[in-house]
Amino acid sequence: MGLKDCHNFSDFRKLAKRKLPSPIFHYIDGAADDEVTYKRNTEAFNEVDLVPNVLRGVEQVDLSTTIFGKKLDLPFYCSPTALQRLFHYQGERAVGKAAQKFNTMFGVSSLATVSVEEISSMIDTPKLFQFYYHKDKGLNNAIVERVKAAKFDVMALTVDTITGGNRERDLRTGFTSPPKLTLSSLISFAIKPMWGINYVTRGKFELPHLQDHVKEGTSTATSVGNYFSTMLDQSMNWKDAENLCSKWGGHFALKGVMSVEDAKRAVDIGCTGIMVSNHGGRQLDGARSPFDQLAEIVDAVGDKVDVICEGGIQRGTHMLKALSMGAKACAGGRLYLYALAAAGQEGVERALNQYRVELERDMKLMGCTKISDLSRKNLRFRK
């Protein structure tokens, strides 16, 4: 199986599974507890049907959309995800360059393995920085300044990782950052020698935004769940978010808002966007899926902030449904991570292109030529 056999999300997933040592694959693939929310995130899209309009003359389709004041060529972007150089030695460099090629936004995690300075010198397309609010206030301040200096366009504060989700696959495989060899993981690393060779020879593993302040994650191996639980500030509240928002002074979003009440409050503290997200089902299992919750959120704040639907998206039609419901854009992590693991930058480009092609085709089949043509009139819920 090669990259050219990858026609959809599950093909990329299969290829990634072949390439990655199993603890790393399962870190991407897994979610919290029984993974009920993880499954629901995608299934939710199947409870509503598209109703197309015909004979509209649909030769040219414009997929561009504007979020956070930036015009993107595509109505979807790459969500920030941690530790990308564990998935492919090119890591954030691959995803950033691929995103630039398609003129869409690239989200960079606090737990990124390439620095904001390097990314900023590498790509000139819209960039979002994802912020984890640490106990160490010096660390928080330093990051804000660096991201400002690197001229990022958007800051997104993640609010759904106040403590680590119960990712049982990581407990079983012993996944840590940096990877640590245990008796049970030894074999899985040994049978994927290419991954091991690349990991050892392609530059030292780093968390450039954190390692000057904390040793966990780089010189001390830790699981991601444990990192959240021990390093992040559990007393974080609305005041802290508001302060961060004004300290940043640019486009600011809360990532992981699910309730209408919180969405309204995000508007009050000066946010210009929110990501409706449950962290890809990796935190609170049993939490509502973003798509199920989307209509309420859009009705409450859709005219005041950019509402992004994030979670479970695997198809162009899923995006079409979210956009019809009123999301300004869609985002996803696994959406491109399997492709990254499968083939680096080339893989991510192939994945982004497939979603673009799917969306363009689906728009034509819906009888729509621009994103603003999509509305709830296109949707019917099953009774």
Place this chain on the structure above:
Amino acid sequence: MSLKDCYNFDDFRKLAKRNLPAPIFHYIDGGSDDEATLKRNTEAFSKCDLVPSILTSVGEPDMTTEVFGEKIKMPLFLSPTAMQRLYHYDGDKASARAAEKFGTFYSMSTMATTSIEEISNVSGGPKMFQLYIHKDKGLTDNLIDRCKRSGFKAMCLTVDTVVAGNRERDHRWGFTTPPKLTLKSLLSFATHPMWSINYLTHEKFQLANVSHFTKKGSSIAKGVMEYINEQYDPKMNWQDAEYCIKRWGGPFAIKGVMSVEDAKRAVEIGASAIMLSNHGGRQLDGSRSPFDQLPAIAEAVGGKLEIILDGGVRRGTHVLKALSLGATACSFGKGYLFALGAGGQKGVEALLQRMHDEIRRDMILLGCKTIKDLKKTNIAYR
């Protein structure tokens, strides 16, 4: 396993799977993307139940109904489907003769492998022609005029294929027309020698209606999806549809209407029918199933034009449910294509016999004497 073991859709499908090389079987069997709509099309029928009336002295039920100005003997007919000679060397001839025998419509696709003229010579039954608007407008006029001369009764314009659906099974199997041997498909053709011998020893494969206009599909191995994207006109609009209706001047259906708004517009431009269809789940995955959408459509345009329910029909009870909710008739594609693959004309006849018997038996069990007796009151939603 043989035709006499085929009692239902699944049996015919199984037999077709044995007879056909894998790329060809999967071309019939597959849908687009995750095939969610393909599955839903049939599942939708299970979301409501039939409620029979008893002691209605049914006797022998009358299954005739009128569609496209023709009386047909059962309220189910053959949807247009492409390239039937891939499934059996008799192709459209087999389907047309079988439909004639059961007194119902046979439909011919623009992408048929037998010509309009040839079919009108072998079958005197009611025939519909399915039109794709190509970028080459001369081809559209040519097809309409030839159908008129050849005594076709009705015409439909397909509007849900402005771009090809994402049929991933075809990507994987390398399905092209005419069939091209790839390393992966070679084994599959080799293990179905009867199909291969028949394919090679019967007349040359061609898209008989369009081959004089385009070299594509006959001399070059092209994926169907590529053909659609290159040849069909994505600018197609309501004026084009109206033009076809006028030029044809007879019973005319728009095939692939799903929204209430579009159904009303079809009435306005003078269509005599719509085919409520999502192309058998082969185009926009995630789109609503025809049966789910039927009540809203029937409420908006019922009585103003004929509503054909096309998609997911596998059982007599499916037909009865659709007619109860306001459809004039049903049509199906996959069902008879598997039967064609399973046994040519005999296969299609065996299937139509099964469907005929099912509809008849189910009408009796429902307590309905005529098609008109099928009403909303026969249906209860869960």
